[in-house]
Amino acid sequence: MSKRAIYIASTKELSGKSIITIALARISRDLGKNAGYLKPIGLQYSVNEKGEPRDEDAETMRKILNLKVNTPQVCPFVVHREKMLEQFMKVDLQEISQKILTAYRDASEEKDLVLIEGPPSLSVGSFIGCPVPKLATDFGAKILLVEKYENDLVVDNILQALDYISKWKSSFLGVILNQVSSTKMQKAKNVIKPTLEKSGINVIGIIPEDKTLSVLTVKEIYDAIGGKILAGKDGMDRTVQTVLIGAMTPESAAGYFRKAKDDLVITGGDRTDIIFTALEVGVSALILTGNLYPSVKIFPRADDLKIPIILVPFDTYTTLQMVQKIIGRIKPTDEERIKKATRLVKENVDWKQILQIGSHSN
């Protein structure tokens, strides 16, 4: 059963698993190795044109990795966070297990190595008897933890994970500390790493934070939340790093707009003053809420400046929530970001160790 396989997992959501998976796939490709990909359990539930459930992220990965299979093969089980118990109530557990193994076999066929992407935490899947360590054992894969380093608690999380992994007798490759801010870099290297190593944990890499990786484009936001593009169509490729609400006086708004880079401004369509301030200061895009049409006189200016103005039916708060949700879920869909991520991994991770160990595991 065992094939060269790496199970990329984490203890918390949004640690950067996908991007590291893509980077590892790229590195192996460049070495002439053919990597397979599998996401046994997906949580980004959505429905495709045919009404079948699918995992959004897996679909994205399928495209990026150029896999010649369909999404259900890449991600056999898509779980709806709100209704997963009802979803699986009548399904035979044995069958699930079998289906996942079949999917793994398909994914690894004629591949030099398989990259398996885990759900947000190790425990996801327990309700159907398929938590990450169990599957890792089934696949004969080695677990690589990707953890975002925010504070010292990361050590506890990793230690607990290790405890859990050893309970399932699955094999553990090590940990990558990801998105480490410049101020924490020294501590990550001089304190966190030695601490983990003292407990026998292999720290395979420490990746510095790169804001440009977590940047998304106006188009991506528009694709996700919908609405109507009123003006500035030519600026849909602008990037967004910050989201600001325009609810104050134009002068104080200008102060915020100036200091933020690549800012998306959410405001009411009736706030012509804020809209013009945003256009003059230069923002990435404007989302006008409440289906309030602005004065048509702003359109030519927005067209000239190539600043998209998007009208949505939601209120400002709902819109903000929707946008923030997308920002956390950014997928490195463009080549520029993939290249950058690959370079980051190459420079800061002992990828040879990961890939070699992967290939020696037979």
Add this chain to the structure above:
Amino acid sequence: MLLDTFFRPRSIAVVGASREPEKVGHRIIKNLIEYGFKGHLFPINPKADEILGLKCYNSILDVPEQVDLAVIVVPGKLVPMVAEECGKKGVKGIVVISAGFSETGREGTNLERELLSICRKYNIRMQGPNCLGLINTQNRMNATFAAAQPTAGNIAFISQSGALGSTILNWALQKEVGFTSFISLGNEADLTAADFLESLAEDEQTRAIGLYIEGVKDGPRFVEVSKKISMKKPVIVLKSGTTDVGIRAVSSHTGSLAGSDVAFSAAFRKAGVIRVDKLEELFELVLGFENQPLPRDKNVLIITNGGGPGILVADACEKMGLNLPLIELNLREELRNSLPPHASLNNPLDVLGDADEKRYEMALKIGLRSQNVDGIIVVLTPQAMTPSDKVAEVIAEARKTSNKPIVTAFMGLDDDSTAVKTLLKNDIPNYPFPESTAFVLKKMYEYTLILKRSNQKPTFQIQVDHRIIKNTLAEMRKEDRLTSTIEEAFKIADSFGIPVPKVMVAHSLKEAGDMADLIGYPVAMKVVSPEILHKTDVGGVALNITSRAEAERNYENILNKVHSFMPQARILGISVQQMVPQGKEVIVGAVRDPQFGPLMMFGLGGIYVNFLRDVSYRLCPLTRSEAEEMVEETKAYTLLRGVRGEPPSDINSVVNVIQRISQIMTEFDEILEMEINPLFVYNEKKGCVAVDIKMTINKLA
């Protein structure tokens, strides 16, 4: 005169002239004929042979003579074609009355751009589109579709709103205010308010210019042009959109950034224009400036036949900052002999309820002779014994020889009473309410000051090594940052001679300790993060650190606190900074206004700044006196001069800092904001020091 084509054309074609009386194209021809335009008139309309007795042409190209000016009233979509023909005909100016341009959105904007490019191609200047037209009373040219035919006089009026323009024409007729010219700006696609102001500056007949605007097209040019004109004649401006709601309405109406009122006020001040807040005040001032000499100073004599109204004027004068001096002793003695014993010879000078024209005449003559008096307000209430029409004649007579302004408040009289008519006919501005008189004299005095200001010294510039600031900006660009670190801001300030404490940015515990040792104790430590605007609020500041151990402890402390308050904030390090002794706290800041450029701000500092709003503003670059005025206008000035026996602070050093920030902002367009908060000011001759500085640079397009 500039724009002669518009003000003094020898021939006018009206393209889109109409036979139907209710059409705009008819009204314009009719106005031109009825008002008595002496040049040649050519109606253009392919469907008519004759309009109002004038031969009609199919196209402007068919007109056998040279056409100087074309007034265009055809539907918007056809205007570019007409403009093209005008170009071929060699027409030098067009007045586009037609609407349907940028005021209607995207398509209209494209149409307007097309029209403008045709104008540029043929070297045609354009008024409008979407305007009411223009009037020059001097050559009897009324090229508008307004209903009123204005009388000739000394006022020029420019209006961004056509609707308001026609209202003003009507009002002026009633008030017997005469015009030299009237201009409706429309969308200002080509000619702007500044262009017309520039040309009116040269018109000898025009004594004062009234201006109604909602915004300006080219802020710096408006300021530059107005500055020159206001040295020749007063420009009175009414700008709408001063409140939040108003600003929003202006944005929707004009389709442009309305701009902050603070910036407009500063711009108007720099331009030397007189700003009014209400339409009523604009009318009052136009009346006042039309024919009156200016007061030399702010000393006013009030002559009244009623105690109450006199006191109302006195209160108003006092509130406006005007003085009410007593007239000289010998003149008072003269008056005492000719007035009843219970008349008050103070100021207000009460000639009593039974005063006749003789008493008024007496008082007026004395007032005009008095060296203590720069302007006179005459108040009259209707009394059985007071013949108002005769008093009006007396004032009219006095006005003829007077070199002091005389304004009147004949209260409770109809506009068409003989007295009021006499006053207006003789160029005496009369107001129904007494407070207006004080307002008008105050604004006239303000203009006297504007004229005096004209000979101020130019801005003092210090020699600076620009490499330091250029390198810093390049560094910020390289790191893709819009806000500076404190270290960078201090470096720049220092290069411009602004005193700053020693500062370094630590990235580790050890560095923090080393830096503190190097700088010398006590030190202050502050978080460096582009996302944190108020460092104190998130626990990002520690003061009075006296040892290495303490510095190291605080390094950790600040990181932890900031992290728990703002987990997403990007922390670039912790600054270790030399502690400087506490001084009086003030703020010196500047922000680049999108319309007018750098705007300086000065005010009281510390944590109450946002609350107290004790601030003054000026447009850069500043003259020395402007920088001084900025300080003097605030309450902070009183504090700096020393209260309750404190020694005075080094105000001179503050003025220096203001001027230097102004210089930085003027020399580096990239910098959008710069703020020193707080600036510690020490006792006289002891200088000041910038304790914290924030700087924001622009986003690259």
